[in-house]
Amino acid sequence: MAKVTHVSVASLDGITETEEALFCAFRVSNPDLASPYFSADFLKAIAPHTPGSMLARFHDGDEIVGFFAYQKRGQSLQPAGAPLADYHAAVMKTGYAPDWSLLLAAAGAKRLEFNGLIGAEGLDRAPIVKHRQIAALTDGFEAWFAAQKARAPKYFKNLGRCTRNVAKDLPELKFEWTDVSPALLDWVLTLKVDQYKRSGMHDVFSCGWTRDLLFALAEQKSTGSSLRAGIYRRGDELVAAEICMIDGEDLHFWFPAYNPAYSRYSPGLLLTFDIIRHASDLGFKVFDFGSGGEAYKSPMTIDGPLCYEGQVGQALVLPVKSDRLQRAWLSLWRRAHIVRACEVSIKGQLLACWRLLERAHIRARARLATRQQQPAT
DSSP, X not given: OBOXXXXXXXXXXXXXXXXXXXXXXXXXXXXXGOSGGGOHHHHHHHXXXXXXXXXEEEEETTEEEEEEEEEEETTEEEETTTTTOOOBOOEEOTTBOOOHHHHHXXXXXXXXXXXXXXXXXXXXXXXXXXXXXXXXXXXXHHHHHHHHHHHOHHHHHHHHHHHHHHHHHOTTEEEEEEEOOHHHHHHHHHHHHHHHHXXXXXXXXXXXXXXXXXXXXXHOOOSSSEEEEEEEEETTEEEEEEEEEEETTEEEEEEEEEOGGGGGGOHHHHHHHXXXXXXXXXXXXXXXXXXXXXXXXXXXXXXXXXXXXEEEESOOOOOOOOHHHHHHHHHHHHHHXXXXXXXXXXXXXXXXXXXXXXXXXXXXXXXXXXXXXXXXX
């Protein structure tokens, strides 16, 4: 494999037409990069709204042989758009691999953090290996439906029951495939923020720039990466919506939300299924659910290409062998990664850390109370 000789960095919004053409050519040569996150339109849309966003250029002498979009947070680098960007990669010319140590030196950073990296070349320690969860409809909707139903008959039986309940109780409920308007996006984000509060997760939209990024993507109506949504409407009332990012034949499920008053009908699951059915008729072939391990994904998906979670460089690790402590450390690292990505002000970081400590204290008290209530054996 050919060697990268050096790396140069510049602002992400400074990519030239020549560089964009190279980026697109490198991307097309790698089938694993067939995702809206690797569209040049996605990078151009997020660049003005992502604090500290930069574009690294990998060189072999005078020739550019690869690119990597990132954001700098203190001494750490993260993929540009984190934590909203589910996938990221060095987009390289065939025959080249990224040299992450050269990137860290050029960027003046100690480590690179990633969660959803495509390609394991150049990593200096073993990462956590994940699969992209995809619904592949290369043979059409009916063939996919038959195959998944055979794999998870109970799940699809329950889905059929929910469909009949909706038809009986909510006959006026209508599915729509639509552009993402500011009002629709605001409705979804309001429900997501409520969900973050209930679950104790960090509110990734409180920092402001992440919200601005999504509104910028919603305004983009290009032939490349753009947003669309499947929605359920009951008269003038929105019942559920799922914002998706599309590019070519690929659709990435991104932000689902539904009115909790309708939770007994499982509107989120029904909507996902209806989006697949409708969008397949429009020519979409690959429906990507991300790499998270949520249980609702597996009945509709198969394991797709690999992606990786971890760090390179001067990694932040816990120097103990206890599996329990390592799991706790990984959970804390993931939360801290999200906070670092979102909060670019000292005030925001301190407030987020305080909330993390509060939630940890509440959970610890709840666990202690549960133990005390258990009968002695």
